Amino acid sequence: MFSFNKLVIFGVGLIGGSLARALRERAGAKGRVVGVGRSAQSVARAVELGVIDEAVALDADVALARALSDADIVLLAAPVAQTEPLLARIAPFLDARTIVTDAGSTKSDVVSSARKALGASRIKQFVPGHPIAGRESSGVEAALPELYVELNVVLCPLPENAAADIEKIEAMWRATGACVRQMSEAQHDRVFASVSHLPHVLSCALVDQILAAPDAELKFFFAAGGFRDFTRIAASSPEMWRDICLANRTALLVELDDYVNVLARFRAAIEASDGAALEEAFARSRMARTEWQERGGIKPAGK
Amino acid sequence: MFSFNKLVIFGVGLIGGSLARALRERAGAKGRVVGVGRSAQSVARAVELGVIDEAVALDADVALARALSDADIVLLAAPVAQTEPLLARIAPFLDARTIVTDAGSTKSDVVSSARKALGASRIKQFVPGHPIAGRESSGVEAALPELYVELNVVLCPLPENAAADIEKIEAMWRATGACVRQMSEAQHDRVFASVSHLPHVLSCALVDQILAAPDAELKFFFAAGGFRDFTRIAASSPEMWRDICLANRTALLVELDDYVNVLARFRAAIEASDGAALEEAFARSRMARTEWQERGGIKPAGK
Structure with a gap:
């Protein structure tokens, strides 16, 4: 059973709040939680909701x-962009026995910030x-003790x-019901550039293309189911995605360039009216997509 | 009120079957329907279901x-690829008072086929x-009298x-509950290349890229909600999409090249770490996507 004496959470929203609730309400762990x-x-609302025991302001030296x-x-x-200033703020007060972890969507940049701030x-x-975890909802009100059940948590341990x-x-995350997997920060960033950050850019680029078209209104008027699904992610937080794209810039550019090459292959098949090549590529994608769905590759977001 | 003496439908599946049911069950039109x-x-199943009155085989000269x-x-x-052979088969028997229309997803190629076959x-x-109409379900069993209610039907009249x-x-489609809009076949093909055919290619290209990656398994393992939505259309019929991409080749290549240019702008902003440009583009896409959703731009598929 997982237990702790004191957990300090910087940023008590969906992610931090759900961890606190999961450890107490689901895993029955005793221990003080400070937000x-x-x-x-x-962070007062988090105290009201009983998610944390105590609220501290970042600029209050003594309390911190x-x-x-x-x-x-x-x-x-x-947000990942705050990793370095936050760690710099924490460093002078950090006990040698305390373990610090994070929940950022990118890892190479976080590690580099941590090396700078912690030395x-x-x-x-x-x-x-x-x-x-899905970020469709946010804020401590959305925090759930069951958020992490069957979700994946990646750890990128340092040498x-x-x-x-x-x-x-690992034990902390397992206590929330999550499955923990380890990989290097470079591997992590390649994987998420490919399956998360790139799709967001591709989706926004399509909406942006239509917006700039002279017949934009007609196009939006006739956009139906395929467009709806394809562009759903374009409706999420611009600031968050800006930070992610910049934080994971290197891996994202590699995936983006590779994608443009794949697209060039599709283009060549269409231009050459090569029906066999197109059908083969479409059939391959359909099979992979269908198998992925059937294996239960989707963790329901926010549940 | 719309009325007809005899309607002959070539291909009695979701689209043709729903038209027959809508005209009779919804609009109360009398008239014989031959499939x-x-x-x-x-087409025997369509007779059993009462969707059509009579089934005829394409190769039966006398009956046809x-x-x-x-x-x-x-x-x-x-399917659109059958337009020319079908019209060539019909032409010798066609009465001068009969109006022929179609339900194809592309229009320039259909018009060109029709010009060849009909002279x-x-x-x-x-x-x-x-x-x-959404094509998630297919076959005459899926045909519904209410399929076309509030859906859009585009007509591309010829000079x-x-x-x-x-x-x-127009009156026939209005009788099904659909909204009818006219545009040129070139305009039609540009619009659907942009909001339907291009998203399909982009979605398949992403799945294909991941499939070819050395760490494909890891990537599929961690693919979550954004990937799921973005690639949902990749699971539809490869043959249908092959035909559509080839039939609408010209307009699709124009949209694809334009998209690659838009993507190059996003790439430049990411490479230059231009957070302001990225945030602006993401915010613009979000606003457009959200407004589109709020205007009810989506017609529920297959309803």
Whole structure:
């Protein structure tokens, strides 16, 4: 059974709030949960809802020092762009026994920020992680004790991490019902560039293309089911996706260039009226897509 | 109120069957409906279900001649690639008073096939059309009297068509509950290349890219909600999409090349780490996609 003395969560929204609720309500873990926000007020709602025990403002030196002094685990659940300033803020108060982990959607940049902010002496305390949860809803009100059940959590341990620290973070996520998988941060970023970040860019590019067309209105008027599904992700947070695309820039550019090459193959088959090649490619995609669906490759988002 | 003496449908599946049911059960139109299939047996089910009155085999000269002799309207509801051979087969038996229309997903190629098969003397009898209905289900069993309610039907009248003939086909579709809109066949093909055919190619290309990746299994394992929505259309019929891509080749290549240019703009912003440009593009797409959804731009497929 997983237990902890004190967990400090920076950013108590869907991700951090659901972790707190899962550990207490689902896993029955005892231990104090402290939420840190830009202001004490911004985390007050989490206290009201009973998700955390105590709210601390990021700029309150004394309270922050006290909160961190005897924490077992610190979770960063704020946008990835804030990793470096947050860790820099935490570093002076960080106890040598505390393990810090995060929930960012990209990992190479987070590791690089952590190395800068924590320095060579403390980087061993940082175990990078990424819970793969749908972000359709957000905010602490949406937090659920069952959010992580059967979802995947990726950990990207560093060579400097102690085995026991990695094991502790794994045990924490397993206690929420999640399946934990380890890979390198480069591997993580390639995988998510391909199956998550690239589709978002492709979807937005299609909407943007239609917007710029002289007959945009007619096109939107006749857009039906295929367009609806294809562009659903284009409706999510621009700021979040801006940060993700920049944070995972290198891997995303590799996948994007590769995609343009694949598209050139499809284009050549269409231009040459090569029906056999087109049908083969469409049939291959259909089979892969159908098998993926049948294997239950989809974790229901936000459930 | 719409009425007809005899309607002959080539290809009695979802599209043709729903038209027959809508005219009789919804609009209360009297008139005989004849279904033509590759064999009499292939349309026998439609007779059993009461969707049509009579089944005729395409290769039965006498029966086909009799079926066509006093038809008001002929509907081609077979794959677009069959337009020319079907019209060539019909032409010798076609009464000068009969109006022929179709339900093909592409229009320039259909018009060109019709011009070849019907010749200058009879092309005036052909009024090209495209009911925009979801094709998730197929076959006459899926046919519904309410399929076309609030769906859009595009007509692409030819300069040779008589105004009264266009009006009759419009009235037929209006009687099913559909909204009818006219445009040129070139305009039609541009619109659907953009909002339907291109998304299909883009979706298949992503699945194909992942399939070819050395870490394909890992990528499929971690694919979640965005991937699911983005690639849903990749699971539809390879033969149908092959035919559509080839039939609408010219317009599709124009849209595809334009898309690659839009993608190059996104790529440049990512490469330059231009967060402002990315956020602006993502925000623009989100607003357009959200407004589209709120305007009710989606006609529920197959309802």
